[in-house]
Amino acid sequence: MSHILITDDERDIRELIGDILKDEGYEVKLAANSEDCIKSLTESRPALMILDIWLKDSNMDGIDILKKVKRDMPEVPVVIISGHGNIEIAVAAIKQGAYDFIEKPFNIDQLMVVISRAMETSRLRRENSELRRKDVSSSEMIGSSATFKALKSQLEKVTKSNSRVMLSGPAGAGKEVAARYIHANSSRANGPFISVNSASIAPDRMEDVLFGRESSDRGIEPGLLEEANGGILYFDEIADMPLGTQSKILRVLVDQEFQRVGGADKVSVDLRVISSTNRNLETEILGGRFREELYHRLNVVPVHVPGLDERREDIPVLADYFIKAFNASQGLPLRDISDEAEALMQTMDWPGNVRQLKNVVERVLIMGDNSGPIEAKELPQQDAPAQDEGRIVLSGGLATLPLREARELFEREYLLTQINRFGGNISRTATFVGMERSALHRKLKSLGVVTSNKAGARVAYIEDTVD
Numbered sequence: 001m002s003h004i005l006i007t008d009d010e011r012d013i014r015e016l017i018g019d020i021l022k023d024e025g026y027e028v029k030l031a032a033n034s035e036d037c038i039k040s041l042t043e044s045r046p047a048l049m050i051l052d053i054w055l056k057d058s059n060m061d062g063i064d065i066l067k068k069v070k071r072d073m074p075e076v077p078v079v080i081i082s083g084h085g086n087i088e089i090a091v092a093a094i095k096q097g098a099y100d101f102i103e104k105p106f107n108i109d110q111l112m113v114v115i116s117r118a119m120e121t122s123r124l125r126r127e128n129s130e131l132r133r134k135d136v137s138s139s140e141m142i143g144s145s146a147t148f149k150a151l152k153s154q155l156e157k158v159t160k161s162n163s164r165v166m167l168s169g170p171a172g173a174g175k176e177v178a179a180r181y182i183h184a185n186s187s188r189a190n191g192p193f194i195s196v197n198s199a200s201i202a203p204d205r206m207e208d209v210l211f212g213r214e215s216s217d218r219g220i221e222p223g224l225l226e227e228a229n230g231g232i233l234y235f236d237e238i239a240d241m242p243l244g245t246q247s248k249i250l251r252v253l254v255d256q257e258f259q260r261v262g263g264a265d266k267v268s269v270d271l272r273v274i275s276s277t278n279r280n281l282e283t284e285i286l287g288g289r290f291r292e293e294l295y296h297r298l299n300v301v302p303v304h305v306p307g308l309d310e311r312r313e314d315i316p317v318l319a320d321y322f323i324k325a326f327n328a329s330q331g332l333p334l335r336d337i338s339d340e341a342e343a344l345m346q347t348m349d350w351p352g353n354v355r356q357l358k359n360v361v362e363r364v365l366i367m368g369d370n371s372g373p374i375e376a377k378e379l380p381q382q383d384a385p386a387q388d389e390g391r392i393v394l395s396g397g398l399a400t401l402p403l404r405e406a407r408e409l410f411e412r413e414y415l416l417t418q419i420n421r422f423g424g425n426i427s428r429t430a431t432f433v434g435m436e437r438s439a440l441h442r443k444l445k446s447l448g449v450v451t452s453n454k455a456g457a458r459v460a461y462i463e464d465t466v467d
């Protein structure tokens, strides 16, 4: 448990409160003026502050300190001590976000009631932000393909810096997971991770939500920028942000400070910004829908998160991970995946990427039998070349070709699919298709299939020269 910081220029009072709280089992720190108080705040964050309004020999009075605390660490409750007859000031302090006030001279019981309530509030606020951090969307990134490993090593490099990252890639590919991975492995891991879904906030509410609001009747209501202080602010699908808000965000990034809606004071926050997009932002800029300067500010380190079609080898690994996760979280049956189902999963289209795979796995576990491995027939049917109990129905041009050419065409397609399934690994492909490695090489050569490194991963494709 962290400590209670007591700031009062009257030595008797701060020591008296300190002793009472120590007797109650709390850890306390004492400050005699604003300088000591600020110093203590920068050293470590208290669970609660008890703050005198009038501070002799100080640069700042209690209200100034309160404003600073509400700006920099809004979750810390502040109990104000005010002199007798200073009720207006105490009320003003509450409007500035103070938790409660006690009037001098106070009795000990009254003090203890206020403090134990404030400590409970502090505990709940901390618990809440802790829960938000451990949100269902975890930072665990699963995959074993070379493409995935290349992505992970890029992410590892950016965790060490503080620079802004732009994650691009198709929907459901794992951009947010990648952002959470950066957060969890960076020096900001103990700070918050706040995700802003630019599409789900109504444009006219955007500024309130981001910058917060200040009014005389409701005091300070911090926005997401303040909530993310000390941590990471994640702009999910940045291209959905209204142009007006884009300009304001740009100003925050340039000035490193902003004003709450209705507020006069400048608020400065320490943030790292990560953004994501599944659109081409350069096209958005050309179309006048995205501010070019904001793009350059956010796109300091671009990282591409590839879709499942570029890393089919990860599909069984992810499916297996989701089966175990659904078993642990919802008690769904723990099932294996049959070889056939695995091969089908690796060859079918996943336009919704990892999100779609996760949904399919969940559906199969809910709807299917509780026993035995998952079979191919349980997976959603796609318009793959129609199959009828082991028979291939010849489609289009295939039926018009001589056997030799039709066989070549089939072999080429079949081997391309298999090689990509095994992430370009020829030995594993050879074992699966039942050929010697050298024979497979010769076969591929004769069919014009080449394998090469693309984005750090081996892929197979057909050489242009082959007709």
Ligand SMILES: Nc1ncnc2c1ncn2[C@@H]1O[C@H](COP(=O)(O)OP(=O)(O)OP(=O)(O)O)[C@@H](O)[C@H]1O
Pocket (backbone or CB within 6 Å): 137, 138, 140, 141, 142, 143, 169, 170, 171, 172, 173, 174, 175, 176, 177, 178, 236, 276, 278, 354, 355, 358
């Ligand atoms: N490598 C991975 N390991 C484990 N789970 C993953 C991985 N990639 C994605 N997921 C899961 O897939 C789902 C979609 O991922 P995420 O939200 O990160 O995608 P996204 O690219 O941000 O999608 P969108 O652009 O639609 O917001 C989430 O439930 C996430 O937990």
